[in-house]
Amino acid sequence: MTTTNDPTAQTLERIGAKTPEAVAEKFAEVRRRFDKEATDSSDRERLQAFVLRWTGRKAGVLTQITDNWLKPATPELKRVVGQELNKLKAHVETTLEEKRKEIETASEQTVTARDKIDLSLPGIERAFGTRHLIRQTFEELQRIFTAIGFSVVEGPEIETPYYNFEALNIPEHHPARDNMDTFYIEGARSSYLLRTHTSPMQIRTMEKEKPPVRIVVPGKVYRRDNPDATHGYMFHQIEGLAVDTDITFCDFKGTVDYFAREFLGPKTKTRLRPSYFPFTEPSAEVDATCHVCGGKGCRVCKFSGWIELFGAGMVNPAVYGFVKYDPERLSGFAFGMGVDRLAMMKYGVTEVPLLFQNDVRFLQQFP
Numbered sequence: 204m205t206t207t208n209d210p211t212a213q214t215l216e217r218i219g220a221k222t223p224e225a226v227a228e229k230f231a232e233v234r235r236r237f238d239k240e241a242t243d244s245s246d247r248e249r250l251q252a253f254v255l256r257w258t259g260r261k262a263g264v265l266t267q268i269t270d271n272w273l274k275p276a277t278p279e280l281k282r283v284v285g286q287e288l289n290k291l292k293a294h295v296e297t298t299l300e301e302k303r304k305e306i307e308t309a310s311e312q313t314v315t316a317r318d319k320i321d322l323s324l325p326g327i328e329r330a331f332g333t334r335h336l337i338r339q340t341f342e343e344l345q346r347i348f349t350a351i352g353f354s355v356v357e358g359p360e361i362e363t364p365y366y367n368f369e370a371l372n373i374p375e376h377h378p379a380r381d382n383m384d385t386f387y388i389e390g391a392r393s394s395y396l397l398r399t400h401t402s403p404m405q406i407r408t409m410e411k412e413k414p415p416v417r418i419v420v421p422g423k424v425y426r427r428d429n430p431d432a433t434h435g436y437m438f439h440q441i442e443g444l445a446v447d448t449d450i451t452f453c454d455f456k457g458t459v460d461y462f463a464r465e466f467l468g469p470k471t472k473t474r475l476r477p478s479y480f481p482f483t484e485p486s487a488e489v490d491a492t493c494h495v496c497g498g499k500g501c502r503v504c505k506f507s508g509w510i511e512l513f514g515a516g517m518v519n520p521a522v523y524g525f526v527k528y529d530p531e532r533l534s535g536f537a538f539g540m541g542v543d544r545l546a547m548m549k550y551g552v553t554e555v556p557l558l559f560q561n562d563v564r565f566l567q568q569f570p
């Protein structure tokens with residue numbers, strides 16, 4: 204839309220300035236636009252586009268000003284436009300440089316903040332396992348008995364009816380078999396079963412070893428029970444057997460007293476109640492004075508002052524016949540303790556399932 208042939212006027216018109224003096228104002232306008240865009244280019248991507256828009260060699264704003272405003276200008280106008288253009292270029296350069304640094308620092312700070320280790324923060328706590336309450340009780344029981352000369356033996360959990368029943372003086376159709384609801388393997392009623400007590404190891408040990416015998420047998424035993432708060436179909440026992448030429452009932456009672464004091468405290472007293480087991484004669488239930496109230500009566504001992512510890516007795520001479528021991532010359536005693544029950548009683552656990560759920564919060568109460 205050229206209205207004049209004057210080249211200076213033509214250039215001024217292209218620039219949009221009425222007079223040469225107004226050229227500076229046009230450049231100031233351009234500069235304000237640049238500054239505004241600079242403020243908006245706050246990240247790496249936007250800055251890249253911004254740089255290209257202004258300094259791009261072909262279509263950048265600076266190139267366009269050079270091509271359209273400077274190059275065609277008359278010599279006297281060129282001086283003004285050139286001067287303004289140089290100022291603008293310098294401003295663009297410094298601003299872009301600052302902008303680059305600004306963005307770099309910001310991203311460095313982000314990285315640093317992300318990677319920085321705050322030493323004042325509490326560390327990640329690694330959960331330590333504890334020895335299971337049953338394992339601890341086993342170890343305690345074994346310590347008590349090995350201290351007086353017993354040794355620890357272990358045996359198979361899959362047994363034959365001979366070792367589990369017959370050799371322990373429980374013949375077929377003996378009512379004692381009914382008390383021990385047995386898991387038989389694959390319905391093979393005559394061949395294998397899951398041991399219902401740790402007593403088979405009495406027989407296996409006496410078969411192999413000559414007297415004197417002093418053993419404890421820790422292990423798992425199985426009975427067909429309906430699991431509830433106080434019963435599971437698997438529980439833990441520790442069996443004891445002492446056989447020698449001169450073991451008397453006094454030795455038996457002395458050992459029971461020693462155990463009760465070691466396990467429940469030095470003031471513990473015991474009493475024996477007559478009982479019946481096929482493999483001991485006489486048989487007894489061993490009670491101890493309550494470890495909580497000391498015998499006065501409390502909720503734990505059901506206000507009787509006594510708690511039931513385990514069943515025991517002098518080895519029935521009939522058992523010696525199965526292992527070719529001489530019942531005339533030898534005597535001994537045996538006991539079978541329910542380890543779960545002892546642990547629950549001593550540590551105040553009321554529910555059997557807690558022992559088998561492996562809940563760390565429960566187990567950590569017994570470090």
Ligand SMILES: [Zn+2]
Nearest residue numbers: 493496501504
């Ligand atoms: Zn009590």
